[in-house]
Amino acid sequence: MGAPKAALEWHGSTLLRRTVGIVGRAVDGPVLVVRAPDQPLPPLDPGVRVLDDPREGLGPLQGIAVGLAAAAPDADVAFVCSTDLPFLHGAFVRRVLAAFVEGVDVVLPDARGHRQPLAAAYRTALAPRVERLLTEGRLRPAFLFDECRVVRLDDAALLADPVLAAVDPALDSVANVNEPADYERARARPAPQVTVQRFGTLAGDGHGGRRTLRAATLAGAAAAAELVLDRHVVAAVNGDRITRDGETPLAAGDTVSFLAADAGG
Amino acid sequence: MRVPGGYFGRALVVDVTDGTAELLPLPEPVLRAYVGGAGLGTWLLHRLAPAGADPLSAEAPLAFVFSPLVGTPLTTSAKFAVVAKSPLTGMVNDALASSHFAIAGKLTGHDAIVVRGRSPRPSVLLVDADGARLVDAGPEWGLPAAEAERRLRERLGRAWRVASIGPAGERRVPYATVSHDGRHAGRGGLGAVLGAKNVKAVAVRAATKVASAHPQAVLDAARDLRARSFGPATAKYRELGTLANLLAFNAISTLPTRNFTAATFAEAPRLAAEDLAELRGVARNSCASCTIGCEHIYAAKDGKGVRVEYENVFALGPMCGVSDPDDVFAASARCDELGLDTISAGGTIAWAMECAERGLLDAPWLRFGDGAALLRALDEIGSGEGLGGLLALGSRRAAEIVGGGSAAFAPHVKGLELPGYEPRTLHAMALGLAVNARGADHNRSGAYEADLSGTLDRLAGGRAHVDAAVETEDRAAVMDSLILCKFLRGVFTEPFSEWASLLSAVTGWDVDGTELRRTARRIVLAKRMFNLREGWKPADDWLPERLLTQTLEVGSGRTAALTPERLRAMVDGYYAARGLDADGRPPEAALEDLRLEFVGG
Numbered sequence: 102m103g104a105p106k107a108a109l110e111w112h113g114s115t116l117l118r119r120t121v122g123i124v125g126r127a128v129d130g131p132v133l134v135v136r137a138p139d140q141p142l143p144p145l146d147p148g149v150r151v152l153d154d155p156r157e158g159l160g161p162l163q164g165i166a167v168g169l170a171a172a173a174p175d176a177d178v179a180f181v182c183s184t185d186l187p188f189l190h191g192a193f194v195r196r197v198l199a200a201f202v203e204g205v206d207v208v209l210p211d212a213r214g215h216r217q218p219l220a221a222a223y224r225t226a227l228a229p230r231v232e233r234l235l236t237e238g239r240l241r242p243a244f245l246f247d248e249c250r251v252v253r254l255d256d257a258a259l260l261a262d263p264v265l266a267a268v269d270p271a272l273d274s275v276a277n278v279n280e281p282a283d284y285e286r287a288r289a290r291p292a293p294q295v296t297v298q299r300f301g302t303l304a305g306d307g308h309g310g311r312r313t314l315r316a317a318t319l320a321g322a323a324a325a326a327e328l329v330l331d332r333h334v335v336a337a338v339n340g341d342r343i344t345r346d347g348e349t350p351l352a353a354g355d356t357v358s359f360l361a362a363d364a365g366g
Numbered sequence: 367m368r369v370p371g372g373y374f375g376r377a378l379v380v381d382v383t384d385g386t387a388e389l390l391p392l393p394e395p396v397l398r399a400y401v402g403g404a405g406l407g408t409w410l411l412h413r414l415a416p417a418g419a420d421p422l423s424a425e426a427p428l429a430f431v432f433s434p435l436v437g438t439p440l441t442t443s444a445k446f447a448v449v450a451k452s453p454l455t456g457m458v459n460d461a462l463a464s465s466h467f468a469i470a471g472k473l474t475g476h477d478a479i480v481v482r483g484r485s486p487r488p489s490v491l492l493v494d495a496d497g498a499r500l501v502d503a504g505p506e507w508g509l510p511a512a513e514a515e516r517r518l519r520e521r522l523g524r525a526w527r528v529a530s531i532g533p534a535g536e537r538r539v540p541y542a543t544v545s546h547d548g549r550h551a552g553r554g555g556l557g558a559v560l561g562a563k564n565v566k567a568v569a570v571r572a573a574t575k576v577a578s579a580h581p582q583a584v585l586d587a588a589r590d591l592r593a594r595s596f597g598p599a600t601a602k603y604r605e606l607g608t609l610a611n612l613l614a615f616n617a618i619s620t621l622p623t624r625n626f627t628a629a630t631f632a633e634a635p636r637l638a639a640e641d642l643a644e645l646r647g648v649a650r651n652s653c654a655s656c657t658i659g660c661e662h663i664y665a666a667k668d669g670k671g672v673r674v675e676y677e678n679v680f681a682l683g684p685m686c687g688v689s690d691p692d693d694v695f696a697a698s699a700r701c702d703e704l705g706l707d708t709i710s711a712g713g714t715i716a717w718a719m720e721c722a723e724r725g726l727l728d729a730p731w732l733r734f735g736d737g738a739a740l741l742r743a744l745d746e747i748g749s750g751e752g753l754g755g756l757l758a759l760g761s762r763r764a765a766e767i768v769g770g771g772s773a774a775f776a777p778h779v780k781g782l783e784l785p786g787y788e789p790r791t792l793h794a795m796a797l798g799l800a801v802n803a804r805g806a807d808h809n810r811s812g813a814y815e816a817d818l819s820g821t822l823d824r825l826a827g828g829r830a831h832v833d834a835a836v837e838t839e840d841r842a843a844v845m846d847s848l849i850l851c852k853f854l855r856g857v858f859t860e861p862f863s864e865w866a867s868l869l870s871a872v873t874g875w876d877v878d879g880t881e882l883r884r885t886a887r888r889i890v891l892a893k894r895m896f897n898l899r900e901g902w903k904p905a906d907d908w909l910p911e912r913l914l915t916q917t918l919e920v921g922s923g924r925t926a927a928l929t930p931e932r933l934r935a936m937v938d939g940y941y942a943a944r945g946l947d948a949d950g951r952p953p954e955a956a957l958e959d960l961r962l963e964f965v966g967g
Binding site for chain 2: 126129148195298301305309333335338339344356358360362363364
């Protein structure tokens with residue numbers, strides 16, 4: 102790629118910041134980022150835990166082992182993904198996690214003709230087993246799947262979820278960028294379509310009501326809505342956490358509420 | 367006794383049993399420790415209220431307390447506190463109101479006017495240069511507060527300024543208000559305390575002047591503050607008023623609906639300021655000495671103007687499931703006429719609607735969403751007929767009588783009904799509501815500011831939420847004692863230091879932000895100590911069971927849950943941050959700083 106994927110620019114943010122933000126919105130627990138030794142990372146939300154992978158060159162299972170072990174105290178199940186999924190949607194993450202039932206170790210999407218071990222859900226208790234495989238030199242995820250109870254979700258199974266089918270019908274969530282051309286093509290695509298609404302004094306001068314526009318980040322939505330995220334303006338994405346972080350990623354179907362920061366009264 | 371700038375150094379204590387009055391010296395160390403308003407009022411309660419006294423007894427005092435900034439050109443400073451033991455909570459209660467009464471009351475030459483005793487007949491207490499005296503309130507008894515105020519000024523003269531109670535106060539409804547110039551010292555039933563003294567109104571007439579220590583510095587500060595008050599930090603209040611909260615809160619699942627069974631109201635757009643301001647807005651008013659002008663007057667169905675705020679629309683609208691603006695405006699006007707706190711009235715009626723729907727109350731007419739039923743319930747509270755006697759008790763005491771598990775969904779803390787901020791989706795605010803001395807109140811704990819600031823996750827209460835609740839409670843304690851309007855708070859970037867500069871210019875004290883932070887903590891602790899004296903117990907720092915057992919879902923699909931364990935951890939964290947023990951009690955050493963026994967000059 103010529104540059105670390107994590108730091109690739111994405112609509113004024115970075116690929117890593119986007120991926121972390123999308124996953125964070127879709128899960129209940131903490132978000133962990135596993136990095137190679139001394140790998141520089143772009144700025145992340147203070148709530149994100151960064152883990153150092155002590156060993157390089159062992160492939161994705163190594164990172165999965167580190168992440169699962171670290172997540173185990175807080176969660177039974179973890180969604181695991183790579184950082185190069187610019188169109189990952191929270192609905193995809195939720196669909197995969199929803200398939201996790203008693204007795205299952207891995208929920209593995211088989212989407213767009215490929216198995217997606219880096220857009221899958223794993224039981225965190227698998228960490229020792231993954232570690233053993235690494236010790237044995239069996240570095241491909243397929244070795245793990247051979248030993249596990251795996252639920253596979255093909256395109257039809259994934260799209261049986263009406264929410265996912267509505268916001269990501271082509272399952273672009275698993276489209277990764279491996280080559281510069283992939284990145285250029287992805288970056289050239291229009292930003293996701295979102296709905297914005299300005300409230301209170303921000304709705305004056307004909308700015309009331311809902312409006313659809315395209316924006317990949319909160320800052321992008323604010324600019325399109327002719328607002329600046331200063332100390333007097335905050336926003337909520339889908340009615341959830343209040344923020345004025347312009348790098349907050351947006352995905353297709355999101356609703357952004359812009360509010361006056363002073364809520365007194 | 368040296369008297370600092372901005373003060374008279376004395377309180378007038380009037381016994382309305384016989385109209386006698388005496389002066390209570392307020393030594394400078396006490397003034398510096400408690401400033402004025404809510405702080406000084408709390409000190410006065412410690413000094414003058416007999417322990418364990420019934421709030422509606424003759425011996426219970428009620429204080430109108432002014433502040434050092436009153437009478438200066440500082441914007442929003444024309445405010446006064448009414449302080450007494452609440453008949454609704456049995457604990458300390460300070461309620462603020464604004465405008466000319468504050469100025470005229472202070473310029474009677476007193477930093478506070480304390481009323482105690484019980485007049486043998488309905489009376490009006492007059493205070494001016496001739497001292498205190500009582501006149502007959504017969505012609506005004508039974509009138510709405512605004513009408514009584516108007517007639518008294520006709521009778522006494524335009525120089526008099528009047529704070530009055532309505533019929534609910536006369537009937538001692540424990541959530542009756544004290545009103546002045548269309549504003550209410552609204553929460554906690556102080557109108558009932560005055561009514562129990564047979565005092566319909568207190569009228570004051572300016573008799574003197576008060577000097578600041580550094581007049582030019584005060585003028586300069588006033589010009590600066592005035593300019594800042596026109597900026598974006600107050601735009602919401604100027605342009606739409608507090609009702610601007612309603613639709614925004616609905617979008618983020620923070621609008622309590624149908625007695626906290628939901629946090630969004632599908633019909634909220636019907637009550638939204640964004641549209642109503644254009645369709646119904648007829649005027650905008652300001653308190654005396656205010657450059658913000660937050661009051662928005664809407665046209666009611668009968669053509670009369672009605673003052674619209676977020677809290678009265680929330681409480682009489684979504685909280686009761688009512689969406690017709692005409693019903694909500696009519697209910698709000700009815701509360702004004704009776705002199706009722708709209709939050710407690712709406713909360714109690716919403717609880718009763720749920721009881722009726724569950725079959726716990728035999729009132730098939732009382733249903734969520736029925737505007738006519740809402741108005742009937744208010745009328746019955748006013749008259750005492752039908753369900754009125756029960757609903758006039760407030761939700762806590764009414765639930766004790768009705769039983770059937772209804773206490774679990776009675777929407778109060780310490781007996782004071784919850785304001786329009788959903789605790790399950792605002793965890794810092796949840797803590798603030800639980801631990802505040804006054805009960806569930808958004809003006810003594812503005813912790814929602816942190817929840818809505820983007821600096822913390824409002825659904826994941828923890829250490830940061832504790833810090834935010836302490837900080838906002840401290841800020842409120844100082845603002846309510848100076849007194850400055852909360853709507854001005856957004857213009858201060860270094861609030862404690864900036865407030866200290868204002869206080870220093872007026873009084874001449876070398877006070878700084880660090881001292882004001884200590885002052886804030888002292889005031890918060892003094893309130894807690896009063897409550898301890900009056901029977902507070904650890905279980906009082908808690909939220910209604912419903913809020914801790916029933917979850918909500920926000921728009922993203924995330925579950926909003928405030929578990930007892932999470933609230934317990936935050937309350938414990940609050941106690942630790944305040945230097946209290948595990949049961950919420952202060953160590954002996956902290957009490958010396960309260961100066962409660964101070965009588966020296």
